[in-house]
Amino acid sequence: MFFILHASxxxxxxxxCVTESGNNQPGMRMANxxxxxxxxxxxxxxxxxxxxxxxxSNVAGTTDxxxxxxxxxxxxxFLFVCGVAQTIxxxxxxxxxxxxxxxxxxxKLWMFAALICGYVFMAMWVxxxxxxxxxxxxxxxxxxxxxxxxYLAASLWACGRxxxxxxxxxxxxxxxxxxxxxxxxxxxxxx
Amino acid sequence: xxxxxxxAIAVSLSPECLLANAVGVALGIIFGALPGLTATMGxxxxxxxxxxMPTTEAFSALLGMYVGAIYGGCITAILVGTPGTxxxxxxxxxxxxxxxxxxxxxxLDMATIASFIGGIFSCLxxxxxxxxxxxxxxxFGAAEYFAVAVFGMAVVASLSASAVLKGAIAAxxxxxxxxxxxxxxSGELRTTYDIKDLFSGLPLVPVLVGLxxxxxxxxxxxxxxxxxxxxxxxxxxxxxKGLEFKDIWINRYTMxxxxxxxxxVGIVPATGxxxxxxxxxxxxxxxxxxxxxxxxxxxxxxxxxxxxxxxxTGGALIPLLTLGVPGDIVTAIMLGALMIQGLVPxxxxxxxEPIIVYSIFSVLGISNxxxxxxxxxxxxxxxxxxxxxxxxxxxxxxxxxxxxGYAVNNSTFDLLIVAVFGILGYLMNKxxxxxAPLLLSMILxxxxxxxxRRALVTSNADYTVFFTRPISACILLVTLAIxxxxxxxxxxxxxxxxxxxxxxxxxx
Numbered sequence: 001m002f003f004i005l006h007a008s009x010x011x012x013x014x015x016x017c018v019t020e021s022g023n024n025q026p027g028m029r030m031a032n033x034x035x036x037x038x039x040x041x042x043x044x045x046x047x048x049x050x051x052x053x054x055x056x057s058n059v060a061g062t063t064d065x066x067x068x069x070x071x072x073x074x075x076x077x078f079l080f081v082c083g084v085a086q087t088i089x090x091x092x093x094x095x096x097x098x099x100x101x102x103x104x105x106x107x108k109l110w111m112f113a114a115l116i117c118g119y120v121f122m123a124m125w126v127x128x129x130x131x132x133x134x135x136x137x138x139x140x141x142x143x144x145x146x147x148x149x150x151y152l153a154a155s156l157w158a159c160g161r162x163x164x165x166x167x168x169x170x171x172x173x174x175x176x177x178x179x180x181x182x183x184x185x186x187x188x189x190x191x
Numbered sequence: 192x193x194x195x196x197x198x199a200i201a202v203s204l205s206p207e208c209l210l211a212n213a214v215g216v217a218l219g220i221i222f223g224a225l226p227g228l229t230a231t232m233g234x235x236x237x238x239x240x241x242x243x244m245p246t247t248e249a250f251s252a253l254l255g256m257y258v259g260a261i262y263g264g265c266i267t268a269i270l271v272g273t274p275g276t277x278x279x280x281x282x283x284x285x286x287x288x289x290x291x292x293x294x295x296x297x298x299l300d301m302a303t304i305a306s307f308i309g310g311i312f313s314c315l316x317x318x319x320x321x322x323x324x325x326x327x328x329x330x331f332g333a334a335e336y337f338a339v340a341v342f343g344m345a346v347v348a349s350l351s352a353s354a355v356l357k358g359a360i361a362a363x364x365x366x367x368x369x370x371x372x373x374x375x376x377s378g379e380l381r382t383t384y385d386i387k388d389l390f391s392g393l394p395l396v397p398v399l400v401g402l403x404x405x406x407x408x409x410x411x412x413x414x415x416x417x418x419x420x421x422x423x424x425x426x427x428x429x430x431x432k433g434l435e436f437k438d439i440w441i442n443r444y445t446m447x448x449x450x451x452x453x454x455x456v457g458i459v460p461a462t463g464x465x466x467x468x469x470x471x472x473x474x475x476x477x478x479x480x481x482x483x484x485x486x487x488x489x490x491x492x493x494x495x496x497x498x499x500x501x502x503x504t505g506g507a508l509i510p511l512l513t514l515g516v517p518g519d520i521v522t523a524i525m526l527g528a529l530m531i532q533g534l535v536p537x538x539x540x541x542x543x544e545p546i547i548v549y550s551i552f553s554v555l556g557i558s559n560x561x562x563x564x565x566x567x568x569x570x571x572x573x574x575x576x577x578x579x580x581x582x583x584x585x586x587x588x589x590x591x592x593x594x595x596g597y598a599v600n601n602s603t604f605d606l607l608i609v610a611v612f613g614i615l616g617y618l619m620n621k622x623x624x625x626x627a628p629l630l631l632s633m634i635l636x637x638x639x640x641x642x643x644r645r646a647l648v649t650s651n652a653d654y655t656v657f658f659t660r661p662i663s664a665c666i667l668l669v670t671l672a673i674x675x676x677x678x679x680x681x682x683x684x685x686x687x688x689x690x691x692x693x694x695x696x697x698x699x
Contacts, residue, residue: 053381055382055383055385056381068377069370072367075636078363079363082359082363083360085356100621101416106413109409109412112412112586113409116610117610123593123606144594156586159412160582161583178594188598
């Protein structure tokens with residue numbers, strides 16, 4: 001997804017209409033690239049949504065004059081119209097608001113987001129992994145605590161903390177105390 | 192009825208409920224005070240912990256968190272000049288100036304007392320208006336509920352700050368997401384793409400945690416990274432001299448007027464605390480004998496904003512309890528809490544579970560009392576919380592988000608939902624598509640669809656039923672008027688902007 005966004009941004013970096021000499025001149029119509037792209041994504045989502053409604057037959061009858069997918073279809077049709085409108089608004093927009101941060105900030109942020117995604121996958125699978133390798137006597141929430149420890153250690157480092165003792169203490173005690181409190185007092189089942 | 196009221200008060204004063212309330216208020220003040228954490232996030236993260244609690248205890252914690260968080264935003268707004276929550280954005284217009292003059296304690300005390308008065312006023316409004324509206328709502332049929340749901344969706348889309356079109360996109364996307372799963376009337380599966388985990392629909396709490404917690408954290412961390420990893424300097428010193436009684440007495444009418452504004456704004460579905468506090472501030476300035484002093488540190492300004500934003504809390508519960516239509520995002524989360532407890536909000540709730548309804552009223556009042564006590568006595572130690580570094584706090588809150596997302600259904604698929612909607616929430620924030628219409632539409636659309644189809648079934652497919660029933664017709668006409676007015680205003684604003692750009696280009 002990131003590469004698609006990045007590649008699309010490269011395409012939109014050039015002005016949409018140029019003079020014969022190819023130079024960008026003052027007073028040229030420039031589009032709001034982000035809004036145009038947003039409009040196109042909305043159109044794509046609406047088409048995908050409409051395709052999803054085709055799996056169900058909209059059988060209206062005496063007990064239900066509208067049918068089960070009519071509402072969904074009307075909704076994606078309106079969404080399609082809004083997507084087209086957003087694209088046109090973006091093309092006509094002569095301002096160029098700054099939506100995105102600079103490259104270094106974006107890189108750090110997407111690394112943080114990747115760590116969150118990695119944490120989600122670990123929370124889903126570490127417990128099963130522990131089970132598979134035969135460690136059956138592990139306490140409840142051990143998989144979650146292990147996944148949380150790895151995630152916290154990595155993300156604290158990625159976010160700029162450099163004291164290994166501080167990182168180790170936070171990464172260990174925070175999930176352990178949360179796991180104990182939630183399981184024992186609130187009877188919440190952990191991933 | 193009075194025996195139910197006294198039983199409800201007794202239940203809400205039980206040690207367990209008082210403890211849950213106090214913990215909720217304290218956590219709420221912390222969530223509200225810390226920039227990057229919001230009231231919505233706090234309530235969303237607390238919700239899963241309340242699943243195994245009795246109803247009154249659960250609502251004690253949730254309402255305590257709500258009230259505390261709305262108030263807590265004023266601490267950083269006054270002391271540091273950064274609003275902890277959207278609710279305190281207007282407080283920031285006066286607070287820092289008072290702090291610069293060495294009157295920070297006075298400003299904080301005024302904010303605390305104004306919040307308390309606004310909160311208690313809204314609690315009284317809730318207790319008097321809600322039962323009357325519930326009685327009137329017994330005349331509501333399917334057509335009326337459809338009209339109210341459409342009204343809520345139209346209002347939330349039209350109040351989007353940046354562009355109505357983007358608000359409409361968010362609302363329509365939310366409606367589409369609500370259609371995933373089994374049809375509420377026929378039970379047929381629709382738009383599930385043959386994914387087994389989607390057969391029962393998209394779960395609300397993981398979507399909420401993703402959009403409003405994870406998405407918000409990503410935005411906060413982006414801001415942190417853009418400042419080269421430097422935290423805001425949140426070391427604060429609070430002055431010694433506090434508020435005097437005459438300062439409160441002088442501002443009594445301002446607080447009362449702002450509380451009324453807050454309750455009215457709270458009742459309108461999908462408006463929020465930010466709207467209320469700005470309207471109250473503008474009104475207070477307009478009526479003031481010294482409007483030129485506004486913006487330079489005026490206690491009256493703080494009294495107006497803080498009483499209005501806390502008055503929204505009770506007002507927003509009125510449409511939730513009487514009609515099942517949430518007044519704002521936080522009450523949308525509480526709608527989820529009610530359903531998880533097996534309660535269906537609406538007029539029948541007042542008849543079938545009066546003790547629970549009255550206990551919600553009294554819990555709200557107790558939350559405001561606890562907020563007053565903590566705000567007046569514990570603000571100095573609470574201000575120390577501001578020293579927690581952002582790059583430690585935010586990764587740690589993600590752990591709570593994961594637990595919160597999983598705890599509803601104990602399904603690992605919900606963790607994927609949290610991650611996907613977290614990234615979606617961040618991207619929506621970047622391209623200025625508001626997330627609130629998406630969530631509120633996800634909640635209101637099933638109400639609209641089910642009642643639309645039921646109304647047609649009972650009227651033998653007569654589509655005019657929505658306009659021949661007077662209440663439904665009135666609500667739909669008001670909705671149409673709001674939509675038309677919003678589109679006209681938006682078109683005028685764009686035309687004006689285009690003319691200004693043309694004039695600027697011609698001038699260059």
